Amino acid sequence: MCKRVTAVPFGFAVVLFFSSLAVGQQDADPYRHYVQHSRDFQRVHQDRQWALQAFPSWTYMPWTYRWTIGFDDVAGRWSREHGYNGGFVDRDDIGTAGSPRGRLQWLEKFRLPFYMDHAAGKGLLHLFDGGEVKPHLDALHSTGIRTVPMNQQTLSQLRDRMRKHITALRDSPQRVAYALDDEASWGHFVHPTMWQITDDPAAYQDWLTEIYGEANAPKRTEWISYDTLLPHLRETSIAEFDASPLMDQWTFNDSWWSNQIGELVQYSNTLDPATPCGLVGGQMPSSFGGYDYAKLMRKVQFIESYNLGSSQAIIRSLNPENGLPAVTTHFHRSVDDTIWQTWYYLAHGNRGFIGWVDGWFDGETPKPWHREVAPSYREAGDTIGPLMSGSRWQHDRVAIYYSHASIQLGWILDAEAHGKTWRNRNNDHRLSSAANVRKAWENMLRDSGLQYDFVSYVDAIQQGIPDEYDVLILPACLALSDAEADAIRAFCKRGGTVIADYLPGMWDQHGTGRSEGGALDDMFGIEQPSSLAAKSIFGKSLWVEVDQDANYSYKTTTDFLTNKNTCQVDESGFHRAIRDFPTGQSARFGEGQAWLMNLSPQWYNAYREQGMQAAAKRDRFMQPIFDAGVRPWVRIADESEQTFGYEITYWRMPTDDGQPPRTLLFVCFNPDVSGNSQGGGNSVGLKSSELEITLQFATPVTQVRNERTAAMLQDGRRVTVPWKQNEAVVLSLQANAK
The missing domain is CATH 2.60.40.1180 (Golgi alpha-mannosidase II)
Incomplete structure (x- = not known):
């Protein structure tokens, strides 16, 4: 149980039962009750067969940004012949009286399935195109209200736009999906944003009461920014560490956002019950913008997301029975790369591309590379895509844990190196400890011939860790709730193997440091001291292993991990987390095995670049998995x-x-x-x-x-x-x- 040690009250009244997942047990943990019952985690309609019927196979949908060959019969035949077997329409394709215009008629004539972009318009869910963001940066970084508050007035405007756009298209036989907006965010993409999502004065405090319980909810009268925490990070011990005022704000914003998205998706279903609705331009899992995929994947029926920060694998894992259409973006860089993208993303369950049409044509003449990539497109669309329709992902009994609270806390620790310039931090997919640790684990598994799923904190609390897995990996899972710890313990006790890299559960889900060691220390058979501060971790000066300010524009991963780095390297070639703590400790727990590596796997990202021999160093992390009986098929x-x-x-x-x-x-x-x-x-x-x-x-x-x-x-x-x-x-x- 986490005891409160700082000025902002935390205080769960918790009674822990290892058998807490049993049906009918009385639950005294408000957070567990919140995750099990809150609307924040309720799903919209996500029926697998319904979604497959609406969006049946692999579809290439060009986003005709600079489509210069027109929408005539020649262009239609060219599209079909070159594997562009779908398309898109925008709100501009809807006439003033609701009548469709030329591009829609063209798509229907050539039987090209399309999604509709900006079904809820622009400027409300996505703010500030291009350079328009610059005048608003001070507002983004402030503790004020989102420039367009997400409230009932905004929802009403969004519904009005949706009603106009969807009712004009819902009779088209070629429609397959609606996208509310492109690159939607409660901030600006995943740029560091501190404002509050809504101007509802009671919303945040009501949510705090729901998540903490009425007796223990902190009274938060001020909205804070990262500047409030920054001066206290360096010398604060884990026991004194309290990021909850900031992390709660981000979590509230994520919840409010995902619920609003869910409401709009459900409204779309009332207008057109046969067609999935969701978002395009999805971002990496992040502290900012609404990209907690454990929540978001319960609120959408269609999604396009960029392959950043493990987003594609996370979406695949949290996609119910792989039934919802998930596509990704295609940017053409070279013939070999485009062909690779077609096969790679199809192999991972993507149902198509949204293609960025830029540089495709010389005036009205398609460039020659289209002929070279067309066979792969046609094969994906006509032959292999139909085989994938309705197929279900198979794993090798390995799961990776998705802890969004740890992503949030990771950003707080990572950004310390920037000092007051944290406002300029972008590119978390290249920099962040959470993203790079996930990436290392994924590639160590793939390079060892093993496939995996992500299991989210929501599923762990609601259902437990499923017995279909033999191994559960905790990648930089710094922040875990008591409810999650119970589920992980129960999995291990039943005979599972749990492997953590470093500092598992030393903070709770709010970012409050635990005063009596980690939430899973009893399972690992160790005691991680809560008196630890940054000077005892990694390179002594920061909580994380890389000075990400000094390495902001790194060229190679080896440079990233070595430049101005004083971390202690274990004999196996990986950075030791707690400097004076042993590595690779193992303990029996019930019928299972628990491993605490006390190492970061980030170095694998560099070893992999160096080739097969260097990459063999992954055995340090893989051996516990093999010891659990997992073998490549x-x-x-x-x-x-x-x-x-x-x-x-x-x-x-x-x-x-x-x-x-x-x-x-x-x-x-x-x-x-x-x-x-x-x-x-x-x-x-x-x-x-x-x-x-x-x-x-x-x-x-x-x-x-x-x-x-x-x-x-x-x-x-x-x-x-x-x-x-x-x-x-x-x-x-x-x-x-x-």
Whole structure:
């Protein structure tokens, strides 16, 4: 139990029961009750079959920013021939009397499925286009009210726009989704923003009462900014550390935002019950802007998000039964990269692209690269996409924990290095400790031949950690509630393996430092002292392992991790977290095993860039997973430097009644990716050689079919196939495992 030690009251009246997830148990934890019952976590309509019927397959939808070839028959035939099998409409396609204009008629004539952008208009959910943000930066960083408060008046304006736009399109047979807005945010993208989302004077205090409980809710009369915490971070011990006044504000903003988005999605369903509604231009998981995906993925039915900060894997994991249409953005950089993006994102469950049309044409003439990428588009849309429709992701019994409170606290610790220039901090996907630790864990698993899911704090509290997983990884999970700790303990006690990298649960979900060690110390069989301060962690001067101000524009990951860095490097090649604390400690807990590494895995991001030999250092983190009995189901036999960086994904295909299940398997290359808050997902260090590879299966497979050539392949444990590394091998097969 976390005891309050600072001036702002916290004080949960908590009675902890390890069996707290049992049905019918009386719950004395207000936070647990909040997560189980609050509207903040209630889902909108998210029926899988309904969504699949509305958006059935892989669709390339060009966002015709600079579409210069017109909307005539020639352009329609060209689109179809080159694999652009979808499109988009905007509010400008709706006439003043509600009648559709030329682009819509063109899409319908050529039977191109489309989504509608800006169904709720612009300027309310998305603020400040381009340079327009500069005059508003002081307001963004202030403790005032959002320039457009999210209140009933704003909701009314949004509904009016939606009613006009959706009613004009809802009879089109080609509509597949509505996007309320592009790059929507309660701030500006995920830029550091301190204002309050609403001008409702009672809303925040009412929410505090709900989340803390009436007896323990703090009375917050002032809205604060990061400037309030900054001067106290350096010498504060964990026991004295209190980020709750700031983190509660961000969490409130996220909740208010996601509830408003959910209301608008539900309103869209009243106007057009057959068509999913959501957002496009989604950002990385962040302290700012409303991108707590544990909440947001319960409030949308359609989403496009940039591949930043693990967002694609998190969305896939939190997408109910992989049923909701999730697409991503395509920016063309090169032929090889575009072909790779098509196969890579399809292999990970994306249902299509929204393409940024810029530099596609010379006047009215399409550029030659379209002919080179068209076969991949057509194959994705006509052949492989339909096989993926209704398929479900398969993992290797490994879960990664999604703790949004830890992302928030991580930003607070990361930004200290900037001092008063924290206002200029952007590019968290390149800088933040939380994002880089997640990235390292994901790639260590993928490079070891293992697939995984993210499990969110909401699901952990509401349902517990499912028994379908053998291993639970806690990546930089600094801030955990008692309710989450109970669920994690229960998983371990039942026989699961829990692996934490560093400082697990030393703060609670509000960012309040615990006074009696970490929330899971009993499980790990250790005592992390709450007297620790920054001088005892990593490089002695900061709470985090990298001075992100000094390395703001780093060129290589090795530079990022070494420039002006005094961290203690463990003999395994990773930074030690608590400097005077042992590494790799293991303890039995019930029927399970708990590991506290006391190491950050961030160095793996550099080792991976250096190649296969350096990347073998991941064994330090992977061995506890293998000790839990987890093994790859399929690998490339005789791996080499040339094949290093590959990834295999697999999906359970839908089957007719009585038919044996089949697995759809992809072999693709997993390079680093680049992008920013306005888009991306392009490859870095892509390989495109043509190889012959042999897949080694743990158990025999039968009825193996190459879905790209229609050839039947050999049965058994070894299957040999050609692979062009910027494309994908796609096999369907029958197997006992998976």
